[in-house]
Amino acid sequence: MPCLRPPQMIEAIFFDFYNTLVRFWPPLPQIQHAACQNLGIRVPADRLARGYAIADLYFNEENHRWPLGERDTPARDEFFARYEQIILEESGVAVSLRMAKQIWDMAISVPKELVEFEETRPVLEELSERGYRLAVLTNLRRDMDELTQSLGIRQYLEFCITSRETGEKPATAIFEAALHRMALRPEQAMHVGDQPRSDVQGARDAGLLPVLIDRGGFHSDVADCDHIDSLEGLYPLLDRLVSC
Numbered sequence: 161m162p163c164l165r166p167p168q169m170i171e172a173i174f175f176d177f178y179n180t181l182v183r184f185w186p187p188l189p190q191i192q193h194a195a196c197q198n199l200g201i202r203v204p205a206d207r208l209a210r211g212y213a214i215a216d217l218y219f220n221e222e223n224h225r226w227p228l229g230e231r232d233t234p235a236r237d238e239f240f241a242r243y244e245q246i247i248l249e250e251s252g253v254a255v256s257l258r259m260a261k262q263i264w265d266m267a268i269s270v271p272k273e274l275v276e277f278e279e280t281r282p283v284l285e286e287l288s289e290r291g292y293r294l295a296v297l298t299n300l301r302r303d304m305d306e307l308t309q310s311l312g313i314r315q316y317l318e319f320c321i322t323s324r325e326t327g328e329k330p331a332t333a334i335f336e337a338a339l340h341r342m343a344l345r346p347e348q349a350m351h352v353g354d355q356p357r358s359d360v361q362g363a364r365d366a367g368l369l370p371v372l373i374d375r376g377g378f379h380s381d382v383a384d385c386d387h388i389d390s391l392e393g394l395y396p397l398l399d400r401l402v403s404c
Contacts, residue, residue, distance in 0.1 A: 176353030177298035211251035213378035330362030
């Protein structure tokens, strides 16, 4: 039977938001596949998820180097054309930047919404009942209180901090701000996210325990942190840390 009290060290769990607690619906690979078909491009549907995972590494690296919010329209268009090109390259299809821009424009025109993963709410509820303090740390520049309220998960979170307030992960300021709000030391907190750079490296640099959620198994090369394939994977990990 799992121990039902918090561990001596970990008192708080911070979560990334997109691809950790929520995803887009319809799924982005599905939208990509339809856009490619409309333009006469054949791409293996089962490889697009990996394409997104690899392209997201580029996204995070580039956004850290030169934040998208600071780029003008031509620079943003160039970025997303290359992002789309990487998605398709990693899916086994080579296209020009011009064609990649057409596909991207078609894909982003499809209406979609953020929805929680199936296990998100039950896991947050269970962790809260176990006594863990929970918060969201995200690079999204959105009204997170309103968004999490609409998703039905706000009641489990002490707060949400966005990059608009502190700067973007992997810089340590966002982690330090969360620790300050909870009056905790770094070793008392865990951060769970899907990005090796912004989440794992950022949390480690701030002294937190990083956990990589790798739903597709695309980041097996990332070492020196625990890997989980769903939020439910936190249960055995936390149980190992608990001294009963």
